[in-house]
Amino acid sequence: MGRPLKSSEPKNISLHLRLTQEEAERIKMCSERTGQSRTDVIMQGIGLLEKELQK
Known part of the structure; x- marks a missing residue:
């Protein structure tokens, strides 16, 4: 059994x-x-850039 996930979506990439x-x-x-x-x-930081690009 591995570590519990921090979010609902697995980070497998x-x-x-x-x-x-x-x-x-x-x-x-x-x-x-x-x-x-x-x-x-x-x-x-990526989220902030995405918001800026949507303007």
């Missing part, structure tokens, strides 16, 4: 990113300051 040291540190800082995972921080 893996994405590998190449980042600069500065980009990785920016994501880490946002994660630490908000208490969110790095994935959640990135997804929140």
Whole structure:
């Protein structure tokens, strides 16, 4: 038995990113300051961009 899901939709897609040291540190800082995972921080940023593009 695996870990319980945090959401109703399973996250079964893996994405590998190449980042600069500065980009990785920016994501880490946002994660630490908000208490969110790095994935959640990135997804929140994507959500903000999607809202901006819909204008």
